[in-house]
Amino acid sequence: MHALRTRCPRGRRLSLRLALGGSALFAAGAALAGTTAAAPPMPAYAPVTDARLANAANEDGWLMYRHDYGSTGYSKLSQINAGNVAGLKQVWDYKSDFDQGHEAPPVVNGDVMFITTPKDEVHAFQASTGKPLWTYKHDLSAVGLKTVCCDVVNRGVALYGNNVYLATLDNYVVALNAQTGAVVWKTQLMAPDLGGAMTLAPLVVKGRVIVGLSGGEYGLRGSVRALDANSGKLLWTTYTIPSPKEPGGNTWPNNGSYKTGGGGAWLTGTYDQDTDTLFWGVGNPGPWLATLRPGDNLYTDSVIALDPENGHIKWHYQYTPHDTWDYDGTNETVMTDITYKGVAHKAIVTASRNGWFYAIDRKNGKLIYATRFVSATSVSGFKNGHPVTDSALRPAVGKQVFTCPSFLGGKNWWPIAVDPQTHYAYVPAMHTCMTIKGVDPVAYKPGLAFLDETFNVMRDPAFPNNWGDVEAIDLDTGKQAWHFPSKLPWNDGMLATAGGLVFSGSADGHLYAFDAKTGAVKWKSPQMTSGIIGVPSTWSVGGKQYVGVWAGWGGATPIWGGDMAKDPAVQDIPTGGHLYVFSL
Amino acid sequence: MNALPDGSRAWRRRLLGGAGAALLAGTASAQPLAQQLAMTQNAGAGQETAGAVPALYTAAQAATGADKFAANCALCHGKKLQGRVGPALTGPNFASAKANFKVSDVFLFLSRQMPAQQPGSLPKQDYVDIMAFLLQQNGYPAGGVPLTEAAAASSTVPLLYHGK
Numbered sequence: 001m002h003a004l005r006t007r008c009p010r011g012r013r014l015s016l017r018l019a020l021g022g023s024a025l026f027a028a029g030a031a032l033a034g035t036t037a038a039a040p041p042m043p044a045y046a047p048v049t050d051a052r053l054a055n056a057a058n059e060d061g062w063l064m065y066r067h068d069y070g071s072t073g074y075s076k077l078s079q080i081n082a083g084n085v086a087g088l089k090q091v092w093d094y095k096s097d098f099d100q101g102h103e104a105p106p107v108v109n110g111d112v113m114f115i116t117t118p119k120d121e122v123h124a125f126q127a128s129t130g131k132p133l134w135t136y137k138h139d140l141s142a143v144g145l146k147t148v149c150c151d152v153v154n155r156g157v158a159l160y161g162n163n164v165y166l167a168t169l170d171n172y173v174v175a176l177n178a179q180t181g182a183v184v185w186k187t188q189l190m191a192p193d194l195g196g197a198m199t200l201a202p203l204v205v206k207g208r209v210i211v212g213l214s215g216g217e218y219g220l221r222g223s224v225r226a227l228d229a230n231s232g233k234l235l236w237t238t239y240t241i242p243s244p245k246e247p248g249g250n251t252w253p254n255n256g257s258y259k260t261g262g263g264g265a266w267l268t269g270t271y272d273q274d275t276d277t278l279f280w281g282v283g284n285p286g287p288w289l290a291t292l293r294p295g296d297n298l299y300t301d302s303v304i305a306l307d308p309e310n311g312h313i314k315w316h317y318q319y320t321p322h323d324t325w326d327y328d329g330t331n332e333t334v335m336t337d338i339t340y341k342g343v344a345h346k347a348i349v350t351a352s353r354n355g356w357f358y359a360i361d362r363k364n365g366k367l368i369y370a371t372r373f374v375s376a377t378s379v380s381g382f383k384n385g386h387p388v389t390d391s392a393l394r395p396a397v398g399k400q401v402f403t404c405p406s407f408l409g410g411k412n413w414w415p416i417a418v419d420p421q422t423h424y425a426y427v428p429a430m431h432t433c434m435t436i437k438g439v440d441p442v443a444y445k446p447g448l449a450f451l452d453e454t455f456n457v458m459r460d461p462a463f464p465n466n467w468g469d470v471e472a473i474d475l476d477t478g479k480q481a482w483h484f485p486s487k488l489p490w491n492d493g494m495l496a497t498a499g500g501l502v503f504s505g506s507a508d509g510h511l512y513a514f515d516a517k518t519g520a521v522k523w524k525s526p527q528m529t530s531g532i533i534g535v536p537s538t539w540s541v542g543g544k545q546y547v548g549v550w551a552g553w554g555g556a557t558p559i560w561g562g563d564m565a566k567d568p569a570v571q572d573i574p575t576g577g578h579l580y581v582f583s584l
Numbered sequence: 585m586n587a588l589p590d591g592s593r594a595w596r597r598r599l600l601g602g603a604g605a606a607l608l609a610g611t612a613s614a615q616p617l618a619q620q621l622a623m624t625q626n627a628g629a630g631q632e633t634a635g636a637v638p639a640l641y642t643a644a645q646a647a648t649g650a651d652k653f654a655a656n657c658a659l660c661h662g663k664k665l666q667g668r669v670g671p672a673l674t675g676p677n678f679a680s681a682k683a684n685f686k687v688s689d690v691f692l693f694l695s696r697q698m699p700a701q702q703p704g705s706l707p708k709q710d711y712v713d714i715m716a717f718l719l720q721q722n723g724y725p726a727g728g729v730p731l732t733e734a735a736a737a738s739s740t741v742p743l744l745y746h747g748k
Contacts, residue, residue, distance in 0.1 A: 100669055144677035151669045193683065439696055439704070447683050448693045454703040559660060559669055565701045 042133055042179050043111035043126055048159040050206060054273055061108040062537040065156055065201035066415060069271040070335035073417030074496040075538045079545035080584060081499030085513045085523040088582045091546070092130030094123070095529075096577030101554025103413075104156035104201070105493070105535035106579070111542075112178065115550070116154040117577060120168045122176060128541045130581060134181035136166075136174075143170045146193040146447050149217040150556035155268070155413075155535070156201035158209065160229050167198035167211045173227055175209075185232035189213065194446045195220035201268050204229055205278065205308045212240075212265025216283040216300075216328065219260035219450035224269075224280050224304075226311060238311035240265055240282040240299050247313075248298035257293045260444045262286030263300045267330040267413055270348065272362055277314060278306040279348055279362070281330035288407075289438045289452040290324030291396050297322055301329035303350070305365060315365035319352045320387060324394050324453075325378050325436065326407035327354040333362075334418045334425065338475045340368050349475060351416055351427045353409030354379045356387070357478055371478035373471055374410035374429050375460050378403045395453060400437035406457040408432060408556055408564075415535060417494035417502065422516045424472040424481055426494040426502050431463035432564060457562030467564050470494075470504060470512075472519060482519035484512075488569060489557050493535035495547070505532025505549055507573055511580070528580060531573040544583055552577035637746050639727025640687065640739070641716030646726060649717030652710045656699050665721055670700065674721040679745040687739035691715045695737075708733050723747035 046052075048063060057068040058076060066073050080088065096102065100118035106127070107114045113127040120138035125131060145152055148169055158165040163184055164176045170192035175184040189211075190196045195218040203210045208226040215222060222240040227233060240263035242248040252258045264283035271278050285293060285300035301320040304313050320327040333348035338359060348362045355376025359368040367385040380390040393403040414428045436455040444450050459467075468490030472481040488507035495503040501522065502514040509528035512521060534550025553573045558565050565571070654663065660670035672678050679685065695711035697703045716731050723746025 142677065144680070144683065145667060145671045146678075146683070148671070193677075442692050442696070445685075445689050445693075447685070448689060449697055451697060451703075454696065456702050456705075554669060559700050562701050 045112060045162065045179050046110055047161050048109055049161075053160070053204065060540040061110065062106065062539050063109060063159055064107065064203065065105060065158070065268045065535075066270075066332060067537070069273060071268075071270040071332045071415070072334055072336075072496075073415055073494055074419055076498045077538055077540050077545045078498040079540065080497065080501065080538075080547065082501055082515055082522050084584060085499070085501060087584050088513070088523055088525070088547070089584070090525075090580055091583045092581050094125065094130060094132075094579040096552065096579070098552070098577050099554075099575040100552075101151040101153045102534050102550035102552025102577040103153045103555065104550060105537040106539070106548040106581075107157050107159060108537065108539035109159055109178070113548070114157045114159070114164050114178070115579060116156050116166065118152045118154060118554070120154055120166060122157060122164060122166055122181065124178070124181060127539060127546065128544070136176050136181045136183075138166070138168050138172070138174065140169060144193045145169060147195050147215060147218045147220075148197045148199070149214070149449070151554045151559060153199050153555065155199055158202040158204045160204040160207070160209070163229065165202045165204065165209050165229075167200055167202050169197045169199065171196050171198055171213065173202065173209055173211055173232065175229070175232060187227055187232040187234065189225060189234070200266055203268050203271065205271050208235060208308060210269065210278065210308070212267075212269075212280060214264045214266035214283075216262035216264035216286055217449045217451065218447070219262065219286040219444045220264065221259055221261055222263035222265050222283060224265045224306065224311065226308070236311035238306060238313065240304070242298060251296040251298040253294055260286055260450060261293070261297065261300065264328070265330065267332060270333045270335060271308070272335060275363060276308065277362070278308045279303055279333045280306060281328070281333065281350070283328035283330045284326045285323055287441070287444075287450045287452045288324060288326055289397075289441065290322050290394060291438065292441060292452065295322065301327055301354075303329060303333055303348070303360070303365075317360050317365045317367065318386070319356070319358060320354045320379055321389065325354070325403065327352065327378070327409065329353070331411060331413070332415045333360075334416060335362060336418050336420070336475055338368070340476060349418065349425055351411040351425070351429070353405070353411065354387075355405045355410035357425070357427070357473055359475070359478065369478050373427055373473060373480070374431055374469075375404040375433065375462050376410065395436045395438045397438040397440060400435055402433060402435050404433035404460055405430065406432035406434035406562070407436070407455060408457060408560060412491065412556060414491050414533065415493040417496040418475070419496040419502070419516055421498065421500070422472070423475050424516065425475055426496055426504070427471045427473055428490045428492055428494060428504060429469040429471050430489055430491075431460040431466050431469060432457050433460050434458060434562070455562070457560065457564050459563065467567070467570070468507070470514065470519070472516075484514065484519050484521075488531075488573070489561070489564060491533045491555055491557055495536040495538060497538060503536045503538075503547060503549075505534065505536060505551070507531040507553065507570070509551055511536065511547070511549055511582070525580070525582065529574060529578045530576050534579075546581055546583045548579065548581040550577055550579050637724055638741055639725045639729075640719055640735070640741065641724075641726060641731040642728065643726040645713050645716040645730050646720040649713035649715070649720075652706070652714050653717050656706060656710070657714065660700065665718075673718055674745070675747070676745045679722045679743045681744060685743040687715070687719070687741045687743055688737055690718070690743055691736040691739070712736055
């Protein structure tokens, strides 16, 4: 820590003072920094223009959370490939100060990497060497972190122009100067500890910084919001729960329930440049117990298509109507062109929490197909393109049911990747079921969870030895092409590359490189100091390709995981953030 | 995780107790141990001079509650209730006027929804004793009358941090 501080450039000290004011602790940090010798020179920094974001799929860097506007998690880099990946070696590393979950991908522009820690720090490093450039530490000292359900986490930054954007646990969107870490502006969207928090990486579309609030567990009325990238001014807010007067408002009882209806929008969306449409996933309804809010409860557990100009909703598709199992519809939608039963479609695909893999027409929101990728009983099938739920598997006060998957989902937030070469989607899957039952409802109280259900995550009887799985799904059929079962849960995102490889990290701390076509393990890193839930990314600087990932176990599994969390093999996974970067 | 030089539990202890914790204490809302001790003494004195801060539990209950908390809650909320993956359960960021919690709000919440892995799974009396411990750790004095489940579930006493 001291070594890092003493190597800080002047710009960082400035930003610390700006951001943190009089806190004694940080004043001490700044004083330490004051004792330093020369700071490393900032590598050249090319502004991130609209044109570069539009063409991110062909960049050498990793310009946004899921690499490109299609949310593919796929890089065209191929220097590291199935033939040479066995020679991958660690080139630098960095240990964080936190033992919560480390989920953010390295975001890389040129030779500069930006990565966040669980408590809303942004670290800038020279991407090729790991030299620290600056650090921004967001001040959370007066924040209770009361309404942060699933570990204290952050999923990374967005880039635009010469700025870096961060969304914080106390609902700030912060713009930082990419070269110094100084605060350019910060805008607070709501007070903390009353239901809302932000953990997602923002998405920048045509000069707008787009974010969504988490809070489905606290009866927040969720929203997606756009801010002006230059000024931080709020441009629009689209609530994910319609009021009684709006379209969809009649899917809620007319008793004010929409105000506490949930629908967190807690993961980063996707942007279709052809139709100028933003796709954003919407989370679970509140309270969890559905008997308290008859109706389909739009737009919970749905993907909504938005006009980025004004936030107007163009269409929606609901994955789980009238949810009572916490099956958020937030999982990323990936743009891909598919041919299903001989017909070509421009699609978005998603592996939903409810255990079904969906392909949806991205022009109009019509279902193309849905297939199960894990045991899925709560949603039992489809009729006229819409899901059908099993009413016998709905809990009520005093009625306990056993159903699959558990509320943690067939897949949780850890993102899939889609590879145009194999035409497969790579899905980090979880094999769990649950008991769940309603309890006597408690009145809504801002700042306390609003669930009215108790539950226990259990093994899926069909997979007695595996909590986790990595699955390849053929996009043209929805059928599994290969899978790699795991004793431990597999809670990491996927990175696919043109090198014919799929990278993802295991809970016991190995970064794996799978053969994209066959699933054969081509390389496995030495064991890291913690389990991996950090999204891996890749970039190329000076003709050399790198792969980077946070180790740092945490997230929802160890908190809400019931029997899975209590499995000694899971309990013993060490924690602590540690960033690893590899190259040939 | 055999490749690790030390066991993971030792690792965890090191992190919670070491420099990492000190830093967290600075940025989050933890109460330093000395402050907690001062608070406990304050609680003792409170028996005679209770005044505005009511005595809602007995010292024996809080002691039992401390053990139950260590076994069932500390992993997520921290040994000193300073917060880790779950929020701090002591201090002005927890028991604040802004949060506006009554004792019953917190008791009903924790006895139904905690521990997070298996909500509602503990014996009722354990939750009552843990509530006594939380009161103690937020500066409420011990008294001669034990907290009961019924009292905890209906208490309209505001939960405000009374530590120093």
